Amino acid sequence: MLAHEVEILLVEDDPDDIELTLHALEQGHLVNRIQVVRDGAEALDFIFCRGGHSDRDIDCRPTLVLLDLKLPKVDGLEVLRQLKSDARTKTIPVVVLTSSKQENDRLECYLLGVNSFIQKPVDFDQFRETIRQLGMYWLLLNQPPPAGAAAARRAEYEDNRAG
Numbered sequence: 001m002l003a004h005e006v007e008i009l010l011v012e013d014d015p016d017d018i019e020l021t022l023h024a025l026e027q028g029h030l031v032n033r034i035q036v037v038r039d040g041a042e043a044l045d046f047i048f049c050r051g052g053h054s055d056r057d058i059d060c061r062p063t064l065v066l067l068d069l070k071l072p073k074v075d076g077l078e079v080l081r082q083l084k085s086d087a088r089t090k091t092i093p094v095v096v097l098t099s100s101k102q103e104n105d106r107l108e109c110y111l112l113g114v115n116s117f118i119q120k121p122v123d124f125d126q127f128r129e130t131i132r133q134l135g136m137y138w139l140l141l142n143q144p145p146p147a148g149a150a151a152a153r154r155a156e157y158e159d160n161r162a163g
Contacts, residue, residue: 007033007139009062011043011079012097013071017120021066021097024131035062040074043067044082047089061092064138069098069105077108084113091145093138 008025012018018036025034037043045051047065049058065083069076076096083089095116096109106117118134121127 007063008035008135009043009046009065010034010036011040011065011067011071011076012036013038013068017068020124020127021131024128025135027128028132028135038072040071040076040079042073043071043079044074047079047083047092048086058088061089063093063144065092065094066097066134067094069096069100069109077105077112080109080112080114093142093144095134095138097134 010018010021012021018038022034022036035046037046042052043065046053046056047058047061049056067076067079071079076098080094080096083092083094090113093115094113095118096114097118097120098105099120100106101119109117116134118130121130
């Protein structure tokens with residue numbers, strides 16, 4: 001799969017949740033271009049085109065990031081913080097999909113700029129339906145920023161770094 005073909009970046013370390021999410025998206029015929037990363041460090045490398053993902057173009061962004069909070073190496077809050085604080089990536093929609101019931105996690109995510117916070121349903125059918133609705137909304141109904149927005153943000157980022 002080419003990096004520019006990624007529609008969803010799934011950041012999840014639980015193999016069962018990965019399988020359920022992929023199955024639900026496939027059943028809904030919503031997407032077939034998904035990149036799965038299993039920890040926060042790899043998510044940041046993918047998004048910012050570093051390490052094993054240095055061959056990517058940062059302007060070829062995923063349409064949506066599905067982000068778990070409890071991740072190895074770098075937690076989901078830090079991934080969200082870095083994504084939303086960088087002019088090149090702040091417009092990428094991020095949906096936190098977590099088992100956390102902590103109100104402070106939800107508050108922190110919204111303060112950092114998350115687009116949506118969803119607690120993972122425990123029931124398989126509810127989980128599948130939640131993922132189907134997520135995919136339908138973010139991939140089919142939602143209108144992303146204009147195509148030139150990424151390039152404009154990148155120029156802004158470069159200007160800020162230089163100044």
